[in-house]
Amino acid sequence: MTESSVPTTDLPSDLWPAPYAGGAVDATVTVPGSKSVTNRGLVLAALAAEPGWLRRPLRSRDTLLMAQALRTLGVRIEEGVGPDGTGEAWRVIPAPLRGDASVDVGNAGTVMRFLPPVTTLADGPVRFDGDPRSHERPLHGVIDALRALGARIDDGGRGALPMTVHGAGALEGGRVEIDASSSSQFVSALLLSAPRFNQGVEVRHVGAKLPSLPHIRMTVDMLRVVGAQVDEPETGGEPNVWRVSPSALLGRDLTVEPDLSNAQPFLAAALVTGGRVTIPDWPSRTTQPGDALREIFTAMGGSCELTERGLTFTGTGRIHGIDVDLSEVGELTPGIAAVAALADSPSTLRGVAHLRLHETDRLAALTKEINELGGDVTETEDGLHIRPRPLHGGIFHTYDDHRMATAGSIIGLAVEGVQIENVATTAKTLPDFPRMWTEMLEG
Numbered sequence: 001m002t003e004s005s006v007p008t009t010d011l012p013s014d015l016w017p018a019p020y021a022g023g024a025v026d027a028t029v030t031v032p033g034s035k036s037v038t039n040r041g042l043v044l045a046a047l048a049a050e051p052g053w054l055r056r057p058l059r060s061r062d063t064l065l066m067a068q069a070l071r072t073l074g075v076r077i078e079e080g081v082g083p084d085g086t087g088e089a090w091r092v093i094p095a096p097l098r099g100d101a102s103v104d105v106g107n108a109g110t111v112m113r114f115l116p117p118v119t120t121l122a123d124g125p126v127r128f129d130g131d132p133r134s135h136e137r138p139l140h141g142v143i144d145a146l147r148a149l150g151a152r153i154d155d156g157g158r159g160a161l162p163m164t165v166h167g168a169g170a171l172e173g174g175r176v177e178i179d180a181s182s183s184s185q186f187v188s189a190l191l192l193s194a195p196r197f198n199q200g201v202e203v204r205h206v207g208a209k210l211p212s213l214p215h216i217r218m219t220v221d222m223l224r225v226v227g228a229q230v231d232e233p234e235t236g237g238e239p240n241v242w243r244v245s246p247s248a249l250l251g252r253d254l255t256v257e258p259d260l261s262n263a264q265p266f267l268a269a270a271l272v273t274g275g276r277v278t279i280p281d282w283p284s285r286t287t288q289p290g291d292a293l294r295e296i297f298t299a300m301g302g303s304c305e306l307t308e309r310g311l312t313f314t315g316t317g318r319i320h321g322i323d324v325d326l327s328e329v330g331e332l333t334p335g336i337a338a339v340a341a342l343a344d345s346p347s348t349l350r351g352v353a354h355l356r357l358h359e360t361d362r363l364a365a366l367t368k369e370i371n372e373l374g375g376d377v378t379e380t381e382d383g384l385h386i387r388p389r390p391l392h393g394g395i396f397h398t399y400d401d402h403r404m405a406t407a408g409s410i411i412g413l414a415v416e417g418v419q420i421e422n423v424a425t426t427a428k429t430l431p432d433f434p435r436m437w438t439e440m441l442e443g
């Protein structure tokens with residue numbers, strides 16, 4: 001059993017010549033596990049009353065940071081092969097959570113939001129810090145809610161990182177109102193730890209909008225799988241209210257689905273080159289937002305077939321613009337914008353103002369980088385307006401954002417001479433991206 005170190009993004013900011021396709025791709029691409037499922041699975045297993053397994057976990061910067069943080073708190077995570085001897089599996093052995101610990105969140109929204117509630121259960125202070133961008137990403141929803149539920153947190157009044165959560169071994173819990181319009185992860189964070197709060201939790205979202213609803217569904221589904229009792233709006237509960245009862249959690253044997261948002265660039269490659277890409281193990285039912293790509297990329301000109309072999313997506317060589325509300329599936333925006341820049345008609349991407357506070361300001365970054373290749377993109381109040389124009393080569397900057405790197409690579413398939421700055425930033429969720437991309441083109 002080995003414990004691997006967390007890859008960092010401190011690699012030199014090099015330029016990676018994005019491969020130009022020159023013809024239709026025809027490939028089968030096996031995509032590693034979902035970041036969102038892996039990090040929820042780790043948290044729930046760490047909070048359980050008995051050991052559990054996580055099979056086919058994603059091994060990337062965000063998930064290794066989560067694993068490292070949980071280990072620092074006393075949880076044992078043994079990396080090895082699964083009970084049936086096939087494939088990678090992590091055995092998670094819960095333990096009383098230790099304080100006087102430090103957590104590096106990197107720039108992982110799931111780590112910076114999901115772990116503060118967990119650490120209220122530790123027996124001492126837990127210091128949180130991360131990449132410079134982590135200081136700018138919204139955390140106030142989690143901090144304010146935890147204080148209202150009984151936690152003591154020192155954040156220097158910033159409502160953001162760095163901060164210290166003074167774990168007291170338990171948290172009272174109860175009712176709380178939050179405004180989660182800047183991130184659905186505020187809601188998910190509170191729900192995930194709530195079975196271990198004395199009174200559980202009732203979270204009421206009071207903001208004007210709530211992004212990334214499928215990710216909240218994922219939280220609810222995964223809580224139910226480990227035995228938690230959850231009342232929520234979609235199964236007859238009050239709108240915008242989630243209730244989790246206090247209970248012990250079961251240790252499960254969970255298999256992580258492929259990351260459908262990381263499947264996006266490969267599906268886009270089929271669309272952009274008029275080729276065909278199959279993603280094995282595409283789930284027939286899932287809460288992952290990437291599943292919406294079947295509909296979105298079909299509307300943009302391709303077609304797809306979901307069979308036992310997986311999802312096969314076929315492009316026609318023609319790409320159409322789209323007018324679409326992406327509020328539920330915001331993390332797909334960079335890849336959709338890249339395809340839209342190559343389309344035969346304009347696109348409007350709506351409902352994603354909160355992307356300004358993601359890994360980078362994604363609306364500004366996409367606008368600038370596509371325009372520097374000759375494009376015509378304008379930011380709207382809540383999204384992007386993209387009028388396709390002939391593009392030329394140049395440097396595509398990535399701003400430490402994995403999805404900027406994959407978006408630039410999609411454009412590079414159709415435009416010669418695109419160079420991706422710091423492609424290593426894909427390590428956040430898909431460390432093997434450059435190799436996978438090159439192999440896809442080799443067929």
Ligand SMILES: O=C(O)C1=C[C@@H](OP(=O)(O)O)[C@@H](O)[C@H](O)C1
Nearest residue numbers: 036183184185211212215330331
């Ligand atoms: O809970 C999750 O796993 C995620 C929720 C979403 O966050 P926001 O609601 O902040 O957009 C999404 O963009 C992120 O990539 C993953």
Ligand SMILES: C=C(OP(=O)(O)O)C(=O)O
Nearest residue numbers: 107108109110331358359
């Ligand atoms: C927004 C994203 O990540 P995070 O979990 O850091 O919020 C993303 O992966 O697109």
